[in-house]
Amino acid sequence: xxxxxxxxxxxxxxxxxxxxxxxxxxxxxxxxxxxxxxxxxxxxxxxxxxxxxxxxxxxxxxxxxxxxxxxxxxxxxxxxxxxxxxxxxxxxxxxxxxxxxxxxxxxxxxxxxxxxxxxxxxxxxxxxxxxxxxxxxxxxxxxxxxxxxxxxxxxxxxxxxxxxxxxxxxxxxxxxxxxxxxxxxxxxxxxxxxxxxxxxxxxxxxxxxxx
Ligand code: Z5A
Numbered sequence: 001x002x003x004x005x006x007x008x009x010x011x012x013x014x015x016x017x018x019x020x021x022x023x024x025x026x027x028x029x030x031x032x033x034x035x036x037x038x039x040x041x042x043x044x045x046x047x048x049x050x051x052x053x054x055x056x057x058x059x060x061x062x063x064x065x066x067x068x069x070x071x072x073x074x075x076x077x078x079x080x081x082x083x084x085x086x087x088x089x090x091x092x093x094x095x096x097x098x099x100x101x102x103x104x105x106x107x108x109x110x111x112x113x114x115x116x117x118x119x120x121x122x123x124x125x126x127x128x129x130x131x132x133x134x135x136x137x138x139x140x141x142x143x144x145x146x147x148x149x150x151x152x153x154x155x156x157x158x159x160x161x162x163x164x165x166x167x168x169x170x171x172x173x174x175x176x177x178x179x180x181x182x183x184x185x186x187x188x189x190x191x192x193x194x195x196x197x198x199x200x201x202x203x204x205x206x207x208x209x210x211x
Contacts, residue, residue: 003086007097010135011167013146014186016095022194035085038095043080046073054153063109075123107169134174135186139163
């Protein structure tokens with residue numbers, strides 16, 4: 001595959017969508033073809049699964065059912081959007097990917113890591129990020145930002161303790177894979193975070209980070 005696969009991770013409200021929009025403009029200004037997508041979602045079947053996952057009416061969803069739905073959405077998104085875009089040479093920017101499952105369903109819900117890793121292999125079909133930005137923020141700060149948007153969805157409505165376990169799960173992943181996962185302090189102003197993202201991208205693509 002000739003394209004590049006870049007993912008953004010972090011707790012709710014950490015600024016992923018904001019940074020993906022800025023990075024898209026940065027890359028397109030340099031002549032890159034960019035495909036932006038998100039998890040769960042990004043295509044008709046994954047969007048339908050997203051609606052089930054985030055619906056507060058499904059408060060009693062079993063953690064394993066939740067895990068399998070995230071992986072099902074991922075399998076379809078990889079098949080339908082991510083792999084074809086990478087094969088066509090595009091830069092794919094994805095708002096969340098398998099690291100989110102390890103953090104939320106692993107660290108957050110307590111599901112075993114070996115089961116998660118097996119399902120990631122099945123769902124991702126060998127497609128894995130070249131670079132991941134972890135926008136790190138204390139759970140309370142992220143939820144405060146996100147809750148400014150209105151009623152919380154099923155996952156947002158979890159306790160601060162759950163979201164803090166998720167945050168620690170992300171940090172643990174980054175500690176184990178420092179080459180792929182770059183931690184950025186997401187409490188900094190938008191422009192400062194964007195500068196750090198561009199520096200990481202410049203290293204990957206070999207061009208100047210300013211712009
Ligand atoms: N989930 C899971 O459990 N397992 C999985 O495998 C996957 C996902 C893939 C998807 O929710 C939920 O599914 C998610 C994890 C779970 N739930 N939680 N929690 P989603 O897609 O609806 O939401 P999200 O992915 O968590 O993203 P978000 O809430 O849309 O936030 P964001 O994209 O990271 O942030 P933003 O929209 O760019 O910014 C949020 C606000 O902060 C906005 O008002 C911005 O203007 C502001 N902002 C952004 N940057 C800054 C800075 N630097 N300073 C100050 N304010 C800022």
